[in-house]
Amino acid sequence: MDLLERAPIELKSWFLNLLGSFGVPQGILSVLSAVIIIGTVIGVFLGLFALMSVMERKILARAQNRYGPNRVGFFRWRLFGLFQPVADGIKMITKEDLVPRTSDRAVHFLAPVVMMIPALLVLAILPYGRDMVPAELDAGILYFFAVGAGTEVAVFMAGWASNNKYSVLGAMRAIAQMISYEIPLVMAAIIAAMISGSLSPSAIVAAQGGFAWGFVPQWFVLTPWGFTAGLLFYIAALAESNRSPFDLPEGESELVAGHLTEYSGFKYATFFMAEYIGMFAVCGLLVTLFLGGWQAPLPFLTIIPSWCWFFGKVCFVAFTMVWVRATLPRLRIDHMLAFAWKFLLPMSFAAFLSAACWHYAGRGPLAWLLSLAIVGIPYLILGTAFTNRFAISRRTYQFSE
Amino acid sequence: MNIPGSGIIKGLAVTARNFLGSYVEKDRLTTEQYPEERPKLPENARSFPFLVFDGEDPEAGMRCVSCKICEKECPPQCIYIVQDRDAAGKAIKRPKVFDIDISVCMSCQICVEVCPFESIRMDQDYELSSFDRFGSLVLGKSRLLKSNTYYRNIHPTEAAETDARLEADRKKKEAAAAAKAAAAEKAAAEKAAKAAVEPEVKA
Numbered sequence: 107m108d109l110l111e112r113a114p115i116e117l118k119s120w121f122l123n124l125l126g127s128f129g130v131p132q133g134i135l136s137v138l139s140a141v142i143i144i145g146t147v148i149g150v151f152l153g154l155f156a157l158m159s160v161m162e163r164k165i166l167a168r169a170q171n172r173y174g175p176n177r178v179g180f181f182r183w184r185l186f187g188l189f190q191p192v193a194d195g196i197k198m199i200t201k202e203d204l205v206p207r208t209s210d211r212a213v214h215f216l217a218p219v220v221m222m223i224p225a226l227l228v229l230a231i232l233p234y235g236r237d238m239v240p241a242e243l244d245a246g247i248l249y250f251f252a253v254g255a256g257t258e259v260a261v262f263m264a265g266w267a268s269n270n271k272y273s274v275l276g277a278m279r280a281i282a283q284m285i286s287y288e289i290p291l292v293m294a295a296i297i298a299a300m301i302s303g304s305l306s307p308s309a310i311v312a313a314q315g316g317f318a319w320g321f322v323p324q325w326f327v328l329t330p331w332g333f334t335a336g337l338l339f340y341i342a343a344l345a346e347s348n349r350s351p352f353d354l355p356e357g358e359s360e361l362v363a364g365h366l367t368e369y370s371g372f373k374y375a376t377f378f379m380a381e382y383i384g385m386f387a388v389c390g391l392l393v394t395l396f397l398g399g400w401q402a403p404l405p406f407l408t409i410i411p412s413w414c415w416f417f418g419k420v421c422f423v424a425f426t427m428v429w430v431r432a433t434l435p436r437l438r439i440d441h442m443l444a445f446a447w448k449f450l451l452p453m454s455f456a457a458f459l460s461a462a463c464w465h466y467a468g469r470g471p472l473a474w475l476l477s478l479a480i481v482g483i484p485y486l487i488l489g490t491a492f493t494n495r496f497a498i499s500r501r502t503y504q505f506s507e
Numbered sequence: 508m509n510i511p512g513s514g515i516i517k518g519l520a521v522t523a524r525n526f527l528g529s530y531v532e533k534d535r536l537t538t539e540q541y542p543e544e545r546p547k548l549p550e551n552a553r554s555f556p557f558l559v560f561d562g563e564d565p566e567a568g569m570r571c572v573s574c575k576i577c578e579k580e581c582p583p584q585c586i587y588i589v590q591d592r593d594a595a596g597k598a599i600k601r602p603k604v605f606d607i608d609i610s611v612c613m614s615c616q617i618c619v620e621v622c623p624f625e626s627i628r629m630d631q632d633y634e635l636s637s638f639d640r641f642g643s644l645v646l647g648k649s650r651l652l653k654s655n656t657y658y659r660n661i662h663p664t665e666a667a668e669t670d671a672r673l674e675a676d677r678k679k680k681e682a683a684a685a686a687k688a689a690a691a692e693k694a695a696a697e698k699a700a701k702a703a704v705e706p707e708v709k710a
Binding site for chain 2: 165168169170171172173429430432433434485486488489490492493
């Protein structure tokens with residue numbers, strides 16, 4: 107089992123040693139090592155994207171008592187429609203690439219590229235398994251948010267360059283949404299960093315290692331403040347990756363497709379891909395910060411390699427995102443912004459305070475109760491106020507009655 | 508007190524129940540897997556008209572007598588009929604050409620209502636797409652003519668009614684013919700009798 111655990115690393119070093127024995131110079135080998143890591147990470151995430159694009163449709167279909175895509179197969183083998191992404195890809199590539207005549211051509215072309223780059227760059231700092239971090243950064247969490255903010259520029263570039271009212275409106279909404287939700291997102295991440303005393307993702311995962319009483323995992327999500335922060339992070343992540351119920355920038359009922367209105371063919375596919383890879387990245391960060399990263403949930407389950415646990419948890423979080431999409435309708439823009447500023451932000455402060463009290467009260471049963479009270483009471487007050495504020499009441503008509 | 512957020516949990520439970528239930532209870536999935544599974548169409552389902560023939564040979568058993576009532580009544584004028592003529596150029600009670608343009612037809616069934624010969628009826632075939640916009644959508648006699656057995660299969664009640672009416676008509680006609688024959692015989696016999704009597708009178 108240890109062999110399987112270290113298989114990806116061993117395979118790479120075996121390959122490099124093989125090349126080294128043929129007299130390939132050391133400089134080229136270190137570059138090649140980086141290329142192998144980058145290629146593997148991008149390949150795995152592109153595969154996840156392809157799988158997600160078909161699984162999301164199937165899960166949504168099942169939630170509505172339908173079959174979902176089940177036709178596209180390989181020659182006569184149907185394979186439950188798992189080859190759907192291949193058909194989608196061929197369709198996207200062969201589609202005409204339409205560019206509006208009045209658009210800013212250079213920016214219009216660059217927007218999908220600029221969108222893709224941060225989505226791929228943030229993958230560098232995630233710990234995929236034991237000793238499996240592509241780039242070991244001391245301030246990895248900071249790097250994630252600093253680079254990840256680049257997608258906002260890309261969204262606005264796309265909206266502005268299209269020279270279309272729906273595009274620019276969608277882009278404005280996306281910017282308002284992303285900036286609003288960035289704050290609870292970062293606040294939630296700060297809490298995890300604060301408790302583990304480091305901004306390095308590996309150190310945060312290490313702080314969640316071990317088992318209390320020999321079987322209860324020490325994941326942050328299993329504490330009151332960690333659960334709150336994790337939930338806040340999850341909600342903000344939904345908004346950051348423009349997913350339902352926060353998919354207003356693409357609200358087709360009012361905005362056609364938002365900033366994607368004037369995109370077609372491969373550029374649209376690139377946007378789509380960047381959005382999904384960004385979603386996986388933020389799921390990966392959620393897993394790293396709160397769900398124990400690559401740690402196994404029970405001691406005897408450590409025989410399953412750590413990287414399997416990481417990707418399993420990422421897929422689980424992605425599944426819950428689809429589940430939420432199948433359940434909740436789209437919010438209205440003012441409700442959404444009010445939710446970010448009037449509910450998520452105060453709650454993130456409460457979680458912050460709760461985590462601090464938990465730490466200074468000695469992390470024992472008393473600390474547990476104290477931190478539960480510190481997040482629970484504001485939640486009840488704010489939540490009740492919020493539900494009453496937006497409660498559906500009987501509509502009265504001023505003139506017709 | 509209603510705990511805030513409980514509504515979302517309830518909603519998630521509903522979708523989860525549907526998601527998991529669709530794998531367990533087959534009744535939940537109402538989608539028909541079309542090319543493999545086909546719906547049993549209700550008896551009154553109709554697509555486009557076809558022509559009924561009796562017996563085995565479509566040309567010989569054709570009920571249509573080329574009266575052109577349907578052609579005149581058709582609101583979108585999708586029916587085109589040319590009457591057949593024999594070698595001498597005399598019109599025969601049979602269409603030479605009978606075309607229905609199903610790209611024009613609106614499935615109103617008026618042709619069926621007006622046909623006095625129970626010849627034109629509504630079909631249930633709905634797989635009529637073709638690669639050609641015009642030619643393949645104009646159905647000629649060869650594609651329109653379908654046997655009475657087929658008609659009985661797709662519209663059992665209606666076909667039984669039609670068959671009963673046709674049978675009654677046939678019996679009435681037979682009876683009328685028999686009566687006519689009997690009357691003619693009687694007249695002939697009377698005439699003969701008269702003829703037999705008259706010479707005697709003359710004599």
